[in-house]
Amino acid sequence: MVHLKIDGNTVTVPEGTTILHAAEQIGIHIPRLCYHPDLSVEGACRICIVEVENNSNFLPSCATKVHENMQVQTNSPEIRRARRDLIELILDNHPRECQTCERDGNCELQNLAYTLGVRERLFEGRRKKYKIEKSSPSVIRDTEKCILCRRCVRVCSEIQGVYNLSQLYRGFDTVVAPAYNAPMEESVCIACGQCINVCPVAAFIENNSTEQVWQALADPKKHVIVQIAPSIRAAIGEGFNQLPGTSMTGQTVTALRRLGFDAVFDTNFGADLTIVEEANELVNRLESGEKLPLLTSCSSGWIKFLEHFYPELIPFASTCKSPMSMLSTLLKTYYAELVKIDPKDIHVVAVMPCVAKKFEIQRPELASPHGYPYTDSVLTTRELVWMIKAYGIDFVHLPEQEFDAPLGFSTGAADIFGTTGGVMEAALRTAAEKLTGQPIKEINFTQVRQVKGLKEASVKIGDTSLNVAVANGLTNAKTILEKVKNKEKEFHLIELMACPGGCIGGGGQPYPPEGYYVLDPEIIKLRAQALYKIDEAKSVRLSHENKFIKKLYQDYLKYPGSEVAHKLLHTSYSPREPKGIK
Amino acid sequence: MKQSIELDSKISNFIESCLQKPNHKSYLIAVLHKIQQHYGYLSLEHMNMVAHRLQVPTSMVSGVATFYHYFRLKPRGKYAISICLGTACFVKGADKVLEAFETELGIKMGETTPDGLFSLENSRCLGVCALAPVITINERIFSKVTAQNVPGLINKVKMEIPMTE
Known part of the structure; x- marks a missing residue:
């Protein structure tokens, strides 16, 4: 243990702790910008500087480790001034368009400028000029707003293993971009949107679809249907100052009706259907012993990753469409026939925690044989929060309503799709009954419940033992896929999710509320708990027992x-x- | 991006030898040097090929290639005009000389004319400050250059200096 003094207070911390973490132990939150707890230390912004005795320069507290008898000062007129100057210099090369910016009100740079006391702008220097890059249906890159903190570069390489983003050129001309400064659409970007999540400003932002949805809602000729993903209900509350983990299914349904949607359905129904189809696929493959392990296919980001990075493993992927696409397809076929509406007059909106879904709906292989897409628009959780606010709906105090029947009814197995391990558990529940022909005794497969990135387990079903693995975050996916490729271990079923924690940690989820940081495992845990609670409270918890699925x-x-x-x-x-x- | 081009066998062998060494990814710069030496610049196809052979993400290869001024990303002209922008040359008006070349050739620093004849580069001090401003065209030195004699110089070059292959 190391003893040091921070602002006169004695602190004892393990060796190797940084000053920034040591200060947190005595309740001092040193201002920071490029630092992110789950990413490597970059030391790019210098906002977290402190004064250390016997050092002539201020030191970045995120990158400086403590030593015995260290004397640290986190605040002094000089330090505050230096931090303010640093923020001012960043602001001087940043567009002055806060009021029209997507991140207005939840921008880390804006927040820091206020907290550190930037009240006037003293310098007027050269400012970089770049066009907004909108080639991707998912992620928009606004280089002019980029402050070069490199969080996106780190999340893309360290968490996702995609390495799409890098710094190009140097000095004043430095930009963050895909290889060869190519448009995102022509890069290996898997559209997960984690760059959007970690960006402290609006240099990365989702390709917004709200205008398209407003227009559809205002068109009297359109039958506008909405479906919401399992993970939305566990996260949307955060957009309205609710604590993480507050489930708000009923309020969301009511809000969607107030926005004017003609029918409010649940992607959960698609999830139940996915399980029935996928469990069938699994049982068939187990019986024939071919194409094992079965790789799940719900996560659009993961599937794009598979196509770019592991094309040799494509035959192992489940051929099931994602729950969203299954439901959308049924909406323009089965449902359209039920209600006798021409599918061309139906506009399907999907609210997703995800920006990769915006890419998914444009896949030509997912379009109807008549050429129109089955899903017309994808909104992220953030976009829906904005629409509800823009309409003026008092979300938190709304009465709770139920989804429309029949495609709004779901089992508990579908709710847990939103968290890592959930698809695995739902599939095991149904596969177990199919394999043994008996009702299952223990419905909770707790061995696959997890918040961490990678888990392997052996699950006993009847006489057979299934080797399963659950991975979230594509660096973890790589680890498991390499094992599959090298035949290190025989797996039967692997659940893969692109985003940390699964869909609840998706690239389209609300920015973190105060007291949490983006991708905070604490938030992920609370959102997951909310979903497990919903599952437990439901009377039907097996996808194949969903009465409307049977019908x-x-x-x-x-x-x-x-x-x-x-x-x-x-x-x-x-x-x-x-x-x-x- | 298709990898339709072949790498020179010497470079290919060099990459192969790098792959045998520990930390083979750290030979990226060395490989890029070899490619530039041989082809005159780093084409996108070559960078892509290096990325796949060394298994270094393309974003990192292009990050390195664009960071170092030494690496050229466009083919060099038959006449490579290099203008010294070191301190002495600069105070003697090298910036005006550069401007004159840019106007006369219709290209910016680091670019090559569409006919592939001229390219503009900059260099730091050549150690002959007494002759400032200094430029070199294909290794030949021209001293005390002024903006006014740039057009004449370009004509003279075409007649007097052998083109590079």
């Missing part, structure tokens, strides 16, 4: 894996250029 098969799809089910609910993948480097 759907009876009336329309016949049986899992049938020809019609294949036509409507399954898809294919193909290698994608540019090829990623693992």
Whole structure:
């Protein structure tokens, strides 16, 4: 243990602790910008500087380790002035358009400028000028706003293993961009949107679809349907100052009706259906012993990653469309026939925690045979929060309402799709009954519940033992996929999610409330708990026991894996250029 | 991006030898040097190929290639005009000389004319400050250059200096 003094207070911390962390132990939050607890230390912004005795320069507290008898001063007129000057210098090369910026009100730079006391602008220097890069349906890159903190570069390489973003050129001309300064659409970007999440400003932002949705809602000829992903209900409250982990399913349904949607359905129904189809696929593959392990296919970011980085493993991926796309397909076929509306007059909006879904809906293989897309618009949780606020709806005090029938009914197995390990657990519940032909005794597969990035388990079902793995964050996915490729271990089922924590940590979720940081495992944990609670409270917790799913098969799809089910609910993948480097 | 081009066998062998060494990714700069030496510049296709051979992400390769001024990302002209922008040359008006070249050739520093004849580069001190401002064209030195004699110089070059291959 190391003893030191911070602002006159004695602190005892383990060796190797940084000054920044040591100060937190006595309740001092040193201002910071480029620092992120889950990423490597960059030391790029210098905002967290402190004074250390016997050092002529201020030192960055995020990158300086403590030593015995260290004397640290976190505040003095000189330090405060230096920090303020640093922020001013960043601001001087940053557009002055806060009021029209997407991050107005929740921008870390804006917040720091206020906290550190920047009240006037003293310098007027050269400012970089770049066009906004909008090639990707998911992620927009606004280089002019970039402050070069490199959080996006780090999240893209360290957490996602994609290495799409890097610093190009040097000095004043430095930009963060994909290789060769290529547009995002022509890069290996997997559209997960984690760059948006970690960006302290609005240099990365989702490709906004709210205007498209307002227009559809205002069009009297359109039957506008909305579906919401499982993870939305556990996170949307944070956009309205609710504590993380507050589930707000009923309020969300009411708010969507007030916004004017003609029908409010639940992506959960698609999730239940996914499980029935995927469990069937798993059982078939187990019986034939072919194409194992089965790799789940719900996460759009993961699937794009597979196509760029592991095309050789494409045959192992489940051919099931994502729950969103399954439900959208049914909305413009099964449902359209039920309500006798021409699918061309239906506009399907999907509220997702995800920006990769904005890419997914443009996949040509997911379009209807008539050429129109099954999903017309994808809104992120953030975009829906904004629409509700823009409308003036008092979200928190709304009465709770139920989803519309029949495509709004779901089991507990679907709710947990929103968290890492959830798809695995839901699939195991259904597969267990299919494999043994018996009702399962223990419904909770706690061995696959986890917040950490990678978990392997052996699950006993009847006489067979299944080797399963759950990975979230694509660096973890790489680890497990390499094991598969090298045949280090025989796996049967692997759940893969692009985002840390699964969909609840998606690239379209609300920016963190005060007291938390973005991708904070604490938030992820609370959101996951909310979903598990919803699951536990439901009377039906097995996807195949969803009565409307049963009816759907009876009336329309016949049986899992049938020809019609294949036509409507399954898809294919193909290698994608540019090829990623693992 | 298609990898339709072949790498020179010497470079290919060099990459192969790097792959045998520990920390082979750290040979990225050395490999890029070899490519520039041989082809005159780093084409996108070559950078891509290096990335895949060394298994270094393309974003990192392009990060390195754009960071160092030494690396050229566009083909060099038959006449490589290098203007010294060191302190002595600069105070003697090298910036005006550069401006004159840019106007006369219609290209910016670091670029090559569309006909592939001229490219503009800058260099730091050549150690002959008494002759400032100094420029070199394909290794030949021209001293005390002024903006006024830039057009004449360009014509003279075409007649007097052998082109590079």
